[in-house]
Amino acid sequence: MSGAGASRVVVAFDAFKGSLTAEEACAAAARGVRTAVPDATVVAAPMADGGEGSLDALLARGGSARSTATVDAIGRPATATWILDGDEAVVELAQAAGLPQVEDAPLRPLEASTAGLGAVVRDALDAGAAGITLLLGGSATTDGGAGLLVALGARLLDAAGAPVAPGGGGLAEVASLDLSGLDPRALAVRWRFVTDVDAPLTGPLGAAAVFGPQKGASPADVAALDAALARFAAIGAEALDVPVAAIADVPGAGAAGGVASVLRALTGGEVVAGGAWFAALAGLDEALDGAALVLTGEGRFDGQSAGGKVVSVVHAAAVRAGARLCVLAGSVDPDAAAAMGVPAFSLATGPADLAALQRDAARLLEAAAASATRLALGR
Incomplete structure (x- = not known):
């Protein structure tokens, strides 16, 4: 993909329970994207699925x-x-x-x-x-x-x-x-x-x-x-x-x-x-039009994520749009990522307890988004 679409990145995150609202998660990820690609067009689409937040x-x-x-x-x-x-x-x-x-x-x-x-x-x-x-x-x-x-x-x-x-x-x-x-x-x-x-x-x-x-x-x-x-x-x-x-x-x-x-x-x-109801409210399909990359995630990405939760809804929308997708979550079940066929990365950069991860969630998500953007867009 080339042209304007190559630098269009959509950040569509659910809340990270106990850490970040969906809006805060999208804002942190957007900062990371702009760190990696300063001229990127970043579109935030805060998401939810009916649960807390x-x-x-x-x-x-x-x-x-x-x-x-x-x-x-x-x-x-x-x-x-x-x-x-x-x-x-x-x-x-x-x-x-x-x-x-x-x-x-x-x-x-x-x-x-x-x-x-x-x-x-x-x-x-x-x-x-x-x-x-x-x-x-x-x-x-x-x-x-x-x-x-x-x-x-x-x-x-x-x-x-x-x-x-x-x-x-x-x-x-x-x-x-x-x-x-x-x-x-x-x-x-x-x-x-x-x-x-x-x-x-x-x-x-x-x-x-x-x-x-x-x-x-x-x-x-x-x-x-x-x-x-x-x-x-x-x-x-x-x-x-x-x-x-x-x-x-x-x-x-x-x-x-x-x-x-x-x-x-x-x-x-x-x-x-x-997830689908909020995606329609957020105009997710329209946001993904022409996007090269979509970043999404939640507090924990596991087997339940495929059952209509935000990550699975964003994944389906990314497939329709022909955009690459990367999942960033507080913790990641590798089997869930393999089953969905998506790259997924934990915010934890090493051993850390839950309290530390929650306290530093914004900074860790920003850093993970920067790394994922560089990896996906080759910057």
């Missing part, structure tokens, strides 16, 4: 920020930021039930609840929202969205007619789903579920099996949560008179511990892949 990426594009006093996944007071853009509310689950919020305490995988998310959704309904977009990712919960449903007025009852305990563990006792007290506004609004993974609700690729361990679930907890989610799906299917598969097997039903399962079937909401 997605709201920040959206706020950079406009909308009115609101805040709601709520609780985190283990019931402690928290404040959640959300967006009201016209009559569309955008709510990030990680603001009210996120894993980073509770990492300072012992993880409680069987008890963690999405009730706090429900308080934010109620606030959005009170504000007059006609549409609710839920950004699903980065959760500390595996409760199938039960806490959110209860916050909206549903009741999950055991065989004796008593409410089941909060969290995914409580779903093991659920015998009926009572929707008679559901806030009618929940059925009147448009729902969109933006998911960061395409996992089903249950099974070896489901919410508990794949994501439960990072939320503190032991092998025994994973088995218990998977069985509880299956029970919840069956009870939900009975209450809604739909096949269980319409709840449990929809791609993305397992995102954020299963929020887009029963609630999606109840509301008829749309499930969309977060």
Whole structure:
């Protein structure tokens, strides 16, 4: 490739959790590109996939920020930021039930609840929202969205007619789903579920099996949560008179511990892949037109990155554009890079602990971007 396109470089990064927002990551990478090729045309396209940091990426594009006093996944007071853009509310689950919020305490995988998310959704309904977009990712919960449903007025009852305990563990006792007290506004609004993974609700690729361990679930907890989610799906299917598969097997039903399962079937909401949705908002295909090189990355590049996360979306766009791609991440699984067929480099230049990598992430990303640009463009 020659001419202007040879010096056009697109930086399209997700947030590096605990270190950099997507905007900060793109800015650091852009500095590195210009160090290597001072006359390069650098186009920044901050990315997200529905997980933690997605709201920040959206706020950079406009909308009115609101805040709601709520609780985190283990019931402690928290404040959640959300967006009201016209009559569309955008709510990030990680603001009210996120894993980073509770990492300072012992993880409680069987008890963690999405009730706090429900308080934010109620606030959005009170504000007059006609549409609710839920950004699903980065959760500390595996409760199938039960806490959110209860916050909206549903009741999950055991065989004796008593409410089941909060969290995914409580779903093991659920015998009926009572929707008679559901806030009618929940059925009147448009729902969109933006998911960061395409996992089903249950099974070896489901919410508990794949994501439960990072939320503190032991092998025994994973088995218990998977069985509880299956029970919840069956009870939900009975209450809604739909096949269980319409709840449990929809791609993305397992995102954020299963929020887009029963609630999606109840509301008829749309499930969309977060990475592709943000790519359209960011105008990624247009940004890549004529690009010689695309740099992308996230905190950790591993086997989950191929399942609709930012790196896989940017990779597909780069292939369409005929541009070279390089992945820069805090840590890199070589098998994942080989499976995707892309060059990938860790920001770590030698032995370093996580705290040091997070502290120096901007400087390390800038240096890695400079090296990758020189290597790719031969400068």
